[in-house]
Amino acid sequence: MRKIRSIITFISISTIGFLYLPLAAMAFFSFNRSKYGFTWEGFTLNWYIKLFENQAIIEAALNTIVLAVVSTIISTIIGSALAIGMQKFPWSFKTEKSLNMMLYLPVAIPDIILAAAIVIIFGILRGVSSIFDPGLLNMIIGHITFQIAFVALVVKSRLASLNSEIEEAARDLFASRFYILRRITLPLLTPGIAAGAMLAFTLSLDDFVISFFMAGPKSTTLPIYIFGAARRGITPQIHAISTIILLITVVSVIAAGRLTVKKNRKRWRITKNFVHL
Amino acid sequence: MLYNKEIYSFARQCENFNRRNTVVFRGLKFSYNAANGQIKKLYNKIGNILKNGLTLEGINKKFGETETLKHIWLKAKAGKFLTLLGPSGCGKTTLLRIIAGLEIPDIGKVILGNQDITMMPAEKREINIVFQNYALFPHLNIFENIAFGLKARKFPKAIIKKRVEKKLEVLALQGFENRRPHQLSGGQKQRVALARALVNEPEVLLLDEPMSALDARLRAKVQVELRRLQQKLQKTFILVTHDQDEALVVSDHIAVMKEGRIIQTGAASEVYDNPKTEFVAEFLGAANLIKGEASGEGIKTEIGFLKLKKMPAWINGTVAIRPEWIKIRETMPSINGIKGKVAEIIYRGSEFDIRLQPCNLRVKTSAYRNFKQGDEIFIELAPEELAILDE
Amino acid sequence: MSKIIVWYGEIISEKSLLKRGVAFIAPGILWLMLFLIIPSVLLAIASFAGRGEYGELVWEFGFENYKRLAGFSLFGWTGDYLIILWRSLITAFFITLLSVILSYPLAFFIASRSPKKRYIWLTILIIPFWTNMVIRTYAWFIILAPDLPFAKLAAFLKLIPNGSPLYPGAFAVYLGMISIFLPFVALPLYSSVEKLNWELVEAARDLYASKTRIFMQAILPQTLPGLSIGIILTFVPAIGTFVTPDMLGGAKYMLVGNLIANQFGASRDWAFGAAISMGLSLLTLGSLYFYTVKAKKK
Numbered sequence: 001m002r003k004i005r006s007i008i009t010f011i012s013i014s015t016i017g018f019l020y021l022p023l024a025a026m027a028f029f030s031f032n033r034s035k036y037g038f039t040w041e042g043f044t045l046n047w048y049i050k051l052f053e054n055q056a057i058i059e060a061a062l063n064t065i066v067l068a069v070v071s072t073i074i075s076t077i078i079g080s081a082l083a084i085g086m087q088k089f090p091w092s093f094k095t096e097k098s099l100n101m102m103l104y105l106p107v108a109i110p111d112i113i114l115a116a117a118i119v120i121i122f123g124i125l126r127g128v129s130s131i132f133d134p135g136l137l138n139m140i141i142g143h144i145t146f147q148i149a150f151v152a153l154v155v156k157s158r159l160a161s162l163n164s165e166i167e168e169a170a171r172d173l174f175a176s177r178f179y180i181l182r183r184i185t186l187p188l189l190t191p192g193i194a195a196g197a198m199l200a201f202t203l204s205l206d207d208f209v210i211s212f213f214m215a216g217p218k219s220t221t222l223p224i225y226i227f228g229a230a231r232r233g234i235t236p237q238i239h240a241i242s243t244i245i246l247l248i249t250v251v252s253v254i255a256a257g258r259l260t261v262k263k264n265r266k267r268w269r270i271t272k273n274f275v276h277l
Numbered sequence: 278m279l280y281n282k283e284i285y286s287f288a289r290q291c292e293n294f295n296r297r298n299t300v301v302f303r304g305l306k307f308s309y310n311a312a313n314g315q316i317k318k319l320y321n322k323i324g325n326i327l328k329n330g331l332t333l334e335g336i337n338k339k340f341g342e343t344e345t346l347k348h349i350w351l352k353a354k355a356g357k358f359l360t361l362l363g364p365s366g367c368g369k370t371t372l373l374r375i376i377a378g379l380e381i382p383d384i385g386k387v388i389l390g391n392q393d394i395t396m397m398p399a400e401k402r403e404i405n406i407v408f409q410n411y412a413l414f415p416h417l418n419i420f421e422n423i424a425f426g427l428k429a430r431k432f433p434k435a436i437i438k439k440r441v442e443k444k445l446e447v448l449a450l451q452g453f454e455n456r457r458p459h460q461l462s463g464g465q466k467q468r469v470a471l472a473r474a475l476v477n478e479p480e481v482l483l484l485d486e487p488m489s490a491l492d493a494r495l496r497a498k499v500q501v502e503l504r505r506l507q508q509k510l511q512k513t514f515i516l517v518t519h520d521q522d523e524a525l526v527v528s529d530h531i532a533v534m535k536e537g538r539i540i541q542t543g544a545a546s547e548v549y550d551n552p553k554t555e556f557v558a559e560f561l562g563a564a565n566l567i568k569g570e571a572s573g574e575g576i577k578t579e580i581g582f583l584k585l586k587k588m589p590a591w592i593n594g595t596v597a598i599r600p601e602w603i604k605i606r607e608t609m610p611s612i613n614g615i616k617g618k619v620a621e622i623i624y625r626g627s628e629f630d631i632r633l634q635p636c637n638l639r640v641k642t643s644a645y646r647n648f649k650q651g652d653e654i655f656i657e658l659a660p661e662e663l664a665i666l667d668e
Numbered sequence: 669m670s671k672i673i674v675w676y677g678e679i680i681s682e683k684s685l686l687k688r689g690v691a692f693i694a695p696g697i698l699w700l701m702l703f704l705i706i707p708s709v710l711l712a713i714a715s716f717a718g719r720g721e722y723g724e725l726v727w728e729f730g731f732e733n734y735k736r737l738a739g740f741s742l743f744g745w746t747g748d749y750l751i752i753l754w755r756s757l758i759t760a761f762f763i764t765l766l767s768v769i770l771s772y773p774l775a776f777f778i779a780s781r782s783p784k785k786r787y788i789w790l791t792i793l794i795i796p797f798w799t800n801m802v803i804r805t806y807a808w809f810i811i812l813a814p815d816l817p818f819a820k821l822a823a824f825l826k827l828i829p830n831g832s833p834l835y836p837g838a839f840a841v842y843l844g845m846i847s848i849f850l851p852f853v854a855l856p857l858y859s860s861v862e863k864l865n866w867e868l869v870e871a872a873r874d875l876y877a878s879k880t881r882i883f884m885q886a887i888l889p890q891t892l893p894g895l896s897i898g899i900i901l902t903f904v905p906a907i908g909t910f911v912t913p914d915m916l917g918g919a920k921y922m923l924v925g926n927l928i929a930n931q932f933g934a935s936r937d938w939a940f941g942a943a944i945s946m947g948l949s950l951l952t953l954g955s956l957y958f959y960t961v962k963a964k965k966k
Contacts, residue, residue, distance in 0.1 A: 163410065163412055165408050165410065165412035166412050166414060166415075168379050168399070168408075168412070169406070169408060169412035169413075169414075170414070170425065170429075171379075171398075171399045171400050172377055172378070172379070172399050172400070172404075172405055172406050173400075173405065173425050173426035173429055173473065173474075173477070174400045174401075174426050174429040174430045174477070175400060175425070175426075175429040176400060176429070179429055183425075184414060187416045188415070188416055
């Protein structure tokens with residue numbers, strides 16, 4: 001038994017090492033004075049300082065944040081309303097099933113297909129108006145599309161876990177519809193909506209494919225910038241910006257703390273529901 | 278029916294005090310003892326009777342194709358504890374929800390006092406419910422939970438505080454004001470749910486199997502407390518349960534339900550003593566059912582001739598006797614005596630549960646005497662203990 | 669007159685309840701219709717369309733794109749595209765399998781820590797999970813660079829020429845993809861392992877079951893829910909993945925994701941891109957169907 005345990009420990013530590021080694025190397029070489037190659041020539045913060053002089057990177061960072069914030073706000077509102085509407089009204093079994101299928105579609109197909117489909121609809125809509133030219137607006141629409149599904153699924157699972165008797169109890173205790181909405185439903189739903197919004201936000205930051213397919217010349221995001229720059233060759237400056245993003249991820253994961261663990265659970269609970277569909 | 282009997286029994290009680298003072302109410306004569314201050318009590322009593330309580334008139338309810346409730350007529354008298362007793366799926370919870378306004382019947386009326394409230398929204402009814410799982414608001418503390426109904430009706434803060442504090446005191450919940458529901462035990466949650474409903478001083482309090490989440494020992498204690506509380510408040514309580522012991526402990530009246538119908542109503546002891554059907558006899562306590570054919574002063578059965586207190590209305594039918602009503606005798610009794618062999622003994626601490634053969638009767642007896650398997654004993658099924666079922 | 673019902677304690681007619689429900693779901697449904705369902709249908713239609721002069725869609729319908737995907741062209745038959753589809757399927761399968769194999773020890777390792785340490789280890793596992801895919805792929809460029817020990821070792825073993833990196837190629841793609849998808853399996857698997865009923869394992873041991881049997885009959889069935897979720901969370905994105913093979917595989921290890929991206933990018937043939945997308949959808953949904961049917965049988 002002890003033998004098995006030490007084998008498990010060894011494999012696990014190696015696996016974690018395997019996950020972190022590239023990231024650690026990236027962070028390490030971002031402090032390297034040498035511009036080319038990977039020989040250590042001394043410590044420097046130069047690459048980080050230079051980031052702030054790089055207009056393209058600053059613009060990409062702004063785009064990334066605008067994209068994430070705007071899409072999260074819109075998708076959280078629409079997605080939460082959708083979840084309440086689906087969960088709280090007596091839809092026929094058939095309607096409910098087709099609505100569910102719609103929500104699970106973005107989970108069940110690779111994102112590149114969603115991206116391709118949206119490219120095509122924008123290609124057609126472009127004939128109607130030039131606002132559908134590749135750019136930030138299209139990227140926001142693309143992000144909202146998959147975010148809505150995830151937000152709705154998270155809020156829906158929260159709603160499903162709420163005891164429906166609670167609202168009946170409130171009604172029995174002389175509360176009107178709006179009083180119940182204000183004092184019971186929304187407060188109870190807030191953690192679900194917040195979790196949905198966080199998931200939407202991180203999914204937006206995490207996304208590359210949809211942004212990449214929809215990006216225009218002026219709407220580069222950080223992942224697109226890094227992707228493009230890496231094709232031209234790897235430089236300590238890309239190490240630096242990647243390390244900063246990694247650092248932001250680390251800080252936000254730790255800050256989100258237990259909520260993140262719960263949120264991840266939600267993401268796979270969604271998939272679990274999908275398995276049983 | 279129920280209602281008149283109640284007044285009769287009250288009148289009889291009063292007559293025993295003093296035969297000179299009488300009062301006539303709805304054609305019924307009441308007597309009272311003015312000297313002993315009985316007069317006020319009497320008026321209260323009549324006042325309660327005057328207040329009509331809650332009446333259900335011909336309630337029918339279908340869910341899809343299943344008829345959950347069939348033609349329910351029922352009266353819950355003001356200030357009394359009524360229990361709807363029945364196995365799960367008999368429609369008792371649906372009936373309770375109809376009274377609360379959480380369902381509406383397909384046909385029939387719900388009348389509170391003299392007012393038809395069938396289509397009145399739940400939030401307008403002076404009726405509150407305690408849910409099976411209590412349905413406390415998890416994001417509010419205990420004070421806010423209890424105050425919810427008063428706040429929703431915009432009572433002044435000072436009154437809310439006073440009333441909630443009073444209920445906290447009555448239900449021994451002081452010190453828990455700032456806790457959240459999940460920090461309480463099952464019994465405490467139940468008391469909060471009670472307080473949350475009672476603080477509104479409803480005309481009728483509904484309880485949907487409120488003890489089912491409690492363990493057996495606590496349940497027995499809470500039943501007694503609930504009974505005391507009801508007697509103290511003199512409010513109409515309607516309880517739904519499938520637990521016959523609970524029904525007997527807490528209720529003034531019991532309505533036994535089966536498959537969407539009410540099959541027997543009456544005072545708790547009356548339903549227990551005189552079950553009308555096999556179902557009631559077996560569901561409410563244990564019973565030996567004996568089939569027989571009417572003949573002479575009793576019935577002819579497989580285990581011999583049994584004399585009855587009165588003649589049944591049927592030719593072929595059933596009588597019931599509860600195991601604890603069967604008496605064990607040293608010698609063969611002259612009336613309704615039966616000889617049997619002890620086939621099985623179950624020791625229950627304070628009593629023995631004995632099964633006799635070949636008559637196949639269950640007998641309960643206190644454990645003063647040791648029986649052995651195979652012992653031959655004599656039992657007496659006294660005519661006044663034999664309940665004649667309707668068929 | 670529509671029927672009056674009680675809904676969450678409110679007495680309301682079915683008609684007005686329906687109206688209210690529609691008001692809630694309408695924005696979301698319209699959005700998903702406009703940007704998910706209609707585009708998907710259009711994608712299916714576009715896969716039968718033709719290619720215009722600048723790569724745009726020409727609405728002349730035929731099976732040309734599918735014929736091309738199946739390898740038929742003016743110059744005879746080639747299996748290139750089918751090989752890419754097949755390769756994607758196999759790659760996704762192996763990436764999932766390898767992730768599962770590595771995730772089991774990891775899940776047990778984390779679950780056997782004390783609660784506080786467990787939380788730290790989970791955080792360690794979650795950080796890569798939430799780090800952008802591009803960055804995590806990019807990081808492999810560094811570790812596989814020619815000057816660093818791994819490439820030098822490979823060069824020493826004459827696996828690659830001296831002074832060249834360990835990318836592009838299948839090896840780098842596999843490394844990158846496993847490192848990206850491993851947390852997708854490990855995290856849900858962990859949540860199942862955490863809830864594992866060890867009494868069953870004890871019972872199996874008590875009955876002198878071998879180690880393999882203990883795993884197969886006492887542990888595996890209990891972890892199946894988490895495992896299924898992990899498998900789907902990994903397989904679906906892996907089969908359509910585009911970033912990692914593009915960066916680490918280049919032309920040497922092309923997957924269907926790259927092929928699609930090319931059609932919408934450099935090659936500008938949307939109709940053909942749509943046809944490949946349809947092929948990929950079919951492959952994904954087919955695999956999922958196959959998997960869920962099998963899983964349900966078990």
